[in-house]
Amino acid sequence: MIRKELRIILLSLGISLLLTTAKFTAYFVTHSVAILSDALESIINVVAGGFACYSIYLSGKPKDANHPYGHGKVEFFSIGFEGAMIFIAGCLILFKAAQYFIHQPVLEEVDQGIWITGGTAMANALLGLYLVRAGKKLPSITIAGNGQHILTDAYTSAGLIVALVLIHFTGQTWIDPAVSVIMGLLILRKGYQLMRQSISGLMDETDMQVVDRVIAILNEHRHRTWIDVHNMRVQQYGIDYHIDCHVTMPYYLELSRAHEEMKAFEELVDRELNGHEVEFFIHIDPCIPASCQHCQLSECPVRSHPFRSKVTWSRENVLPNHKHID
Template sequence: MSVKKRAVIISLLVSLMLMLAKFLAYFITGSNAILTDAAESIVNIIASSFAFYSIYLSTQPKDENHPYGHGKVEFFSAFVEGVLILIAGVIIILKSSYNLIYPSKVSELLVGTLIIGVTGLINMIVGLYLLNVGKNEHSVTLQADGRHLLTDTYTSFGIVIGLILIQLTNIIWLDSLISIIVGFYIIYTGYKLTRKSVGGLMDESDLTLVEEVVDILQKNRHIPWIDVHNLRTQQYGPEFHIDCHVTLPYYFDLNKVHKEISQIDELVNSGFRKSELFIHADPCLPKCCNYCKMIDCPVRFEPFKAEIVWTSELVIKNQKHFANDLF
């Protein structure tokens, strides 16, 4: 069993046990705040179940119908989880608003407080574990699941503080007020998760990944690599696809061009992550001479002035960079 599958199964089993514990706490106390936490646990179970299927699908090899693999399903999984969180937040606010006007009796809050406190601590441990595995395995699904559990942790600890205040002050309507506040926080978390997943589905560029690639190229650049531009990154599950244009001396033959491009491919894959590169080779132009460091160039038109430092802002532009425009 893969590391990702093991992690999501652990998440699913833990969520199931914690949900039962939270509903037990609700039936003991009758607290709306505890019901809020229990309802979110249902979302955890649904999300973990869908995450398991998406991870299974994302690990399937490429085929004729999916030449880029099945990794995009992880963004869809994160989107579904975000929508479920949003729905849970809205339901929580509606029910708690009703009970704020028509408060219900609560009891045995000390027992409920202890149960919610313990479940929150367990969620924090599992959430951090999922985040760690998700980052190591480059899994959007596991990271989304981990952040969701950490959100559940924060809400649980907030509810614990609220329950303690209720016991100290005996102000019953605080129970519904706390539940409403937690509901809005849950909606905010669901929005952020949904926004990120939609960005992934729409192939939104990840500037952090671009910066990592540019940093590797800049620190290890070869003299024939005159310029890099139109650099883009896409993520498909655990795999990354990178394409860019590289300007090389126009008099290089095909074998020499292939060698230089292969070196870029090896460099990025050795210092970055598992990536598939599509590199378009551009011939140099006379205007490139003043930032080209090919000392023995037989066709130089202008003297070398200065090197253009590659940055993420420069390389994402779909045009060659001429020194006259930058110096």
């Protein structure tokens, strides 16, 4: 799978390099600051693609003594680096646009700029869609993130084409730096979003969508011996997950039976989260008399209280570190 990811990101890198060359050609032909802004963003595509190649290579390395959870978190560094580069590019674009408001350039060959920019926008849109779909299918947050960035590049190029058309027909050159300011602000926003995603991953921020999915799996396929699940924590390492939780089970189960139940628990979640490797750390809690009201084992030989209701697991009762005894 890692080789496939590398082939995909190398393809993205090669195409981005060609498109960057085309955009700078358009800038030298037209002297448009908006086209220069677009070209500067494309440089980030090339730099980020190179860093992504390394992160994919490193994330594919097996676990070792120094990295017991693997090397997957390097992918968060990758998208953080890409976000920082995009943010810097946005600042440079705004600075350049401010200069052009003071000294507006004389634009040339705007029609050629429209055709070149239109071709690069179409190519970026196709490449971005391919990368996003490939990133979801593999799955790879690095490839998907790179695809989202390239799609953003395509959208800004589309807006740039509209501006160039207006300049071509109206002759109002102030539109050029004005559009550059808008593009710069959009690029700053995208850079912030990627850096925010990177920090969230590096700080082990819980992905509630994954938590909800795991909880839904357990609700749908629960065993009667799984009386309670609580203190659940989900951490992401690249495309892999590490899940900790406590599971309350009948205290009288033999160790071999309890082990079989936990193996079934792990295989269930691992199977349903297809495409992700999941590592578990499950602590088994013995049931207490207050657990009887939620225990579905009607044939339990030590029941001290009648069954009252089945607990439907949710974020509110699975994440806290306490048993469901009320």
